[in-house]
Each structure stands twice: as structure tokens, then as C-alpha cells.
Amino acid sequence: MPLPRRALPLLATSLGASLAAPAIAQTARTIRFVVPWPPGGLNDLIARAFNDRVSRLMGVTIVNDFKPGAGGRIGVAEVARAAPDGLTIGMGNLGPLTIFPNLYRDMPFDVARDLAPITMFAASPLVLVVNNDLPVRSVADLIALALARPGRLNYASIGVGTAQHLIFEMFRAQEGIAMEHIPYRGNTDSLIAILQSDVQAMFETLPSLLVPIADGKVRPIAVTTPERVPSLPQVPTLKEAGLDMEVTTWYAVIAPARTPENVLATLYAAYTEVSRTAEMQRFLAEQGLIYAANTRTEFAARIVAETARWGRIIRERGISV
The missing domain is CATH 3.40.190.150 (Bordetella uptake gene, domain 1)
Incomplete structure (x- = not known):
């Protein structure tokens, strides 16, 4: 108490x-x-x-x-x-x-x-973001695109075994989609990769994404907390998107x-x-x-x-x- x-x-x-x-x-x-x-x-x-x-x-x-x-x-x-x-x-x-x-x-x-x-x-909530060039506006869109292009989409993480990697593995397993994992040394490198279209999606901590999201450089489509976060009130949770997943880094x-x-x-x-x-x-x-x-x-x-x-x-x- x-x-x-x-x-x-x-x-x-x-x-x-x-x-x-x-x-x-x-x-x-x-x-x-x-x-x-x-x-x-x-x-x-x-x-x-x-x-x-x-x-x-x-x-x-x-x-x-x-x-x-x-x-x-x-x-x-x-x-x-x-x-x-x-x-x-x-x-x-x-x-x-x-x-x-x-x-x-x-x-x-x-x-x-x-x-x-x-x-x-x-x-810290994790945020699922996608490349601006991707024709994706929601989690459902991303799933549909990945199913239509098996193995042709890449996702980034800041390293094997990080929360950013493992939650995407949870996502892939739950939805049965095939996407290639590209690990980077840190969130600076992974952010550069998604901006350059080397990867199409990634989960990353909200503090790391506040500026790129505000500047419109990446598109947020979901957060990993049980409820929406005040910083991104328009972005739905994974649960709202039909995925029973919840992760925060702490x-x-x-x-x-x-x-x-x-x-x-x-x-x-x-x-x-x-x-x-x-x-x-x-x-x-x-x-x-x-x-x-x-x-x-x-x-x-x-x-x-x-x-x-x-x-x-x-x-x-x-x-x-």
C-alpha cells in the first residue's frame, strides 16, 4: 500500500x-x-x-x-x-x-x-508506425497488405530480442503474416531506415517518435497500451484494432x-x-x-x-x- x-x-x-x-x-x-x-x-x-x-x-x-x-x-x-x-x-x-x-x-x-x-x-507506450509511402491507414490495412505481399515487407527493430522485435513477432504470429525482420543498432538507425523506405513498419517507444510523428514523417496506426495515450489521442490501441496485445517498456x-x-x-x-x-x-x-x-x-x-x-x-x- x-x-x-x-x-x-x-x-x-x-x-x-x-x-x-x-x-x-x-x-x-x-x-x-x-x-x-x-x-x-x-x-x-x-x-x-x-x-x-x-x-x-x-x-x-x-x-x-x-x-x-x-x-x-x-x-x-x-x-x-x-x-x-x-x-x-x-x-x-x-x-x-x-x-x-x-x-x-x-x-x-x-x-x-x-x-x-x-x-x-x-x-513508455510503443507505437506501431508505417512508412508514409505505404498505402496503409490502419492495422487492418497493414495486415491485408502483408498477406497480399508475403515476405516482401520489412519491419525494423533496435536489435534481436528487444521489446520492439518481440512485439512484432507476437503481431506476426497472431495474424499469420510474413514480414522480414531487419535489426538496427538503435532507434536513430531504424528511424532513418523507415524514412528511406528500407523498412515499411516498426514498433518504437513513443518518446523516440514524438517529433517524427508531429512532423508528419511517419504515420502512427496503433499504440500498445490498454487505453489511448494523451499524446496521440487520435491513434487507436491494438485492442481496438482487434489484437489482444499489450506492451509497455518501463x-x-x-x-x-x-x-x-x-x-x-x-x-x-x-x-x-x-x-x-x-x-x-x-x-x-x-x-x-x-x-x-x-x-x-x-x-x-x-x-x-x-x-x-x-x-x-x-x-x-x-x-x-
Whole structure:
């Protein structure tokens, strides 16, 4: 259950006290927040926006520590290996926590054993967009065209095993269409590809597509959330289009396993409080992000359920890296 606003000052004091073991007494007011991505991107922007406000709310200093590499696995492993004293927490994302455990044999951490999920504080819808030259105005149009031209249409992703790849595999499997997968190194390359007609369609996160959509460079035909998103009110959901599919990429707070319960409760309360402020809601909307209220139990259950779903898709579609 979310903790009331009046409890936060007491909890912040409790956090400081719980961290003040003799060996770390001098650093007990500083928390290291590991960002498993390079500085300068959306993950950086989100981490700074939240942590600046959480720092003020809790009366502690939160330092963002960037540990990029291996699709986020290096940074998450850093959190998993840290002492469970509340002084090291970090960002968790869909790929490292739910998809990659099904793809890689040499995972440097075990999500269930080594990590404590705290809360998902932001999420990004995926948007299905098509090339402007394509005679497609809806999901039904895309399905009909793909069925009429089997194997002649390409779709892009930002890499094998990413959410953008796997949701298109779900789409292909459900509709029985044949389209060729073209993986790119990142969303900049995949966007260039669709603008140049090298590919005809792709799913991508809304923040990455806000400007191209606003400029009319790509055509959005569906979003992957249960309801339409405020940034694209005219674009229907996949469910409205008759597809039983729902996917969001997300940004979350994680801690090492065995972190004390009172510390986890304090962090959950603080990040949840900040997420619900009007200021943060405006920030999320400006970035094309949303906040879905979740308890610690609900977030942990989501990780388990999504891990199972991605594992099933990966096995059924024979996806490997």
C-alpha cells in the first residue's frame, strides 16, 4: 500500500538512521543510483528528473552513476552485487529484468535471487508506425497488405530480442503474416531506415517518435497500451484494432536483494510520492511517458509474468542471439 504523505519525513529520518552503521556513517546521507545506460539519453533524463526530487523529499543526496553496456546487464549486475544497505540502488528496465534472462545463458545476475524490485515509476507506450509511402491507414490495412505481399515487407527493430522485435513477432504470429525482420543498432538507425523506405513498419517507444510523428514523417496506426495515450489521442490501441496485445517498456527502481524492509518501504514511498505530483506528471507527458500506479507486490508480480511471456515468445519463435 502507498504510504501517506505525512509518513515520509519520519521514514526519511528512519532511512538515515538505518544506514548509519559505523563503517558507512559518513556516507549515510548519500545514495548511489546506478543507471545502466550511457548519459545523455532518455534513461539519463528520467533518472535525473526523479532523483533530484526524491533527494529533496528525503533529505539525502542521490548521485547518478552511469554503468552502460550489454543492453543494461552491466549496470544491473552492479546493483545486484552491491551491499544490501540501501546505499546502492539503480534503474531497472524491461530488457535486463524480463527479456534477457530468456535470451542469454551467461546472465551476471539472477533477478529473483539477487534483486529487490521497488517500483515502476515511468512507462513508455510503443507505437506501431508505417512508412508514409505505404498505402496503409490502419492495422487492418497493414495486415491485408502483408498477406497480399508475403515476405516482401520489412519491419525494423533496435536489435534481436528487444521489446520492439518481440512485439512484432507476437503481431506476426497472431495474424499469420510474413514480414522480414531487419535489426538496427538503435532507434536513430531504424528511424532513418523507415524514412528511406528500407523498412515499411516498426514498433518504437513513443518518446523516440514524438517529433517524427508531429512532423508528419511517419504515420502512427496503433499504440500498445490498454487505453489511448494523451499524446496521440487520435491513434487507436491494438485492442481496438482487434489484437489482444499489450506492451509497455518501463523504468523502475531496484535494490540489492536482502535490503532492509524499512529502507525498501521508504524508497517506495518517496518515488511514488514524486511520481504522483503534478510537476512530474507534466514532465512525463512532455516526454511521451506515462505513470501506472503500482505497489511493490504488483511490480514484482509483473516482472514474473512478463518474464514468462517473453520466454514463451522466444521459444515459440525460435529467437536466439
